[in-house]
Amino acid sequence: MEMIRLGYIDWIVIATYFAFVLGIGYYLKKFTTSDEDFFLAGRRNSSWVAGLAFLSANLGALELLGMTGNTFKYGMYVAHFYWVGAIPAMLFLAIYMMPFYYSSRIKSIPGYLKVRFDEKTRVLNGFAFAIMTLLVSGINLYAMALVLRTFLGWDWDISMWVSAATVAIYVAMSGLMSAIFTEIVQFFLIWFGLFLVTVFGIVEIGSLEEIFSRVPESFSALWSNSADPSQNGMLITWAGIALGLGFVLSFGYWTTDFLVVQRAFSARDLRAARMTPIVASFFKMALPFIVIIGGLIAIVLSQDPQSGFALLQEEGRLNYDSALPLLIARYYPSGLIGLGVTALLAGFMAGQAGNISAFNTVWTYDIYKAVINKKASSQHLLWMGRIATVVGILISIVTAYWAKSFPTIMDYMQAIFSWVNAPLFATMLLGMFVRWITPNGAFWGLISGMGSSFFLFMAVKFEWLDRTILTLSNYSSDMAANFWRAWWAWLICFTMTILISLHTKRKPDAELEGLVIDLTKPVSITEKLPVLKKPEFYALISFIIFIVLNIYFW
């Protein structure tokens, strides 16, 4: 069904955006002359540019639609994704991990695994990451076509091919730089395009306090009802949130997922690289104003029969993702509708560009150059990056059609995500902070972590294993199971890596200088800067705001 009607000015707004991003790609092409320009945006970005891109690479339209819908389903607990599930990890990346990443001049996360451990660990992670990014990119494309068809009545094939071709053209022309530029444009379009949804909701309902007073009690608190899982919307305990989301999933994603970390690598110096996640953290904490409050507004409106607001239903089940588009349709006049739809389109396309730019880098450096053509020149790698972009987009389109004919693939995406990121965080943590962790320990630990994560997903899915064993509780939701599975996968990888390292050969200390904390000179970690220039100072401010938000919404 078509629920958002576009006027001719709305179409002009959307067409302007497409022309604009293609124009940016064309403009930046002449500045993209080497592999470093293409894959690392020439390492010339300020912390503001890299920071906003760092956040925007994560801020896809799926996230906006999904998190607003999840708030409708789970309540305030979804804010944990933006606060405890992001901020500590982002600050940890900035303060402790970035010096190792940036100073070792690596070009990708698998690149760090190569210098810290060995080639086989790098190639293993390179393949896993490449497969994951292409699948995520394809699923994004599928989801985008689904959303556009459901809410705008657009043709499935045309919307998918047009947006995929646009992304392929501008990323192939100028690589990470055009991806970063369009991500920042997307950031502003999302704020200008969706901010008013929440403002309108507050105006219609009366006030923020009124909204909170009208949602169910179990949906309006952040921590106070987390001791008993039956008392909160997500059916999870505080331990599940803290260990699964706050520690493993959050740190696994924000500190090791190359999609976001690549943006920090594009910074012009170490300080800018360290400031990148700190700048992003302030904006990350503000996003619940759109998605969480938007979801709560949808709950309040749907409880009021006079409002005429109800989520879409498909085969008797609520379509939670329809919350945000329904709010746009409810409040936005012409012009603004075009802007809101453009914000969602920009989110989809920037998310896809982010995945493809991360894929082409890992493919080119960690698979092609590492295994296939070790003597490739800078110009050859630049050419390969462009080829990888086009091929990556084509594989994404195939994946999208696969998802269309086999919808349960969407379920497996959650598994694939924790399959790659959760164990990798254990490997990275041990690699950076424990000098006696060995290459074989890292490799086999990673394999056992990835394997166990996948096995646990399948075991619960096909009921080989009772979910309560995983979640340590008689009450649990799908989300709770995701958090706990990530925790167990991390723990298995962590334990196996240590056990195997105790019995296998270490790398000499001389080869680990600058890669492990106790073999790194303090000056490269704590730069000599005035207090107001120190990343630690801004990280502290961010952390204080994070604490205040958690206490306020306790």
Add this chain to the structure above:
Amino acid sequence: MVKETKGMKTIWYFVGFILLIMGVLVAAAGFIDYVTPPQDQPVLAHLHTSIWWGLIMIFAGLIFLYVSKGTTVE
């Protein structure tokens, strides 16, 4: 390494440019709706949000364009 690249406009120039264009389009749609109100009005249509939000976007766009005027990325 700080790379010298002559003449590359900063991202803030592009942000200003798109906000200005989008602001003009949104404000224009608001004026058209004000002069000839459509049959199907959204909730809170009487606030004429497109007009003032479009003007805010134009203002924001002009600020970004002014700040990035003449600056290029090194």
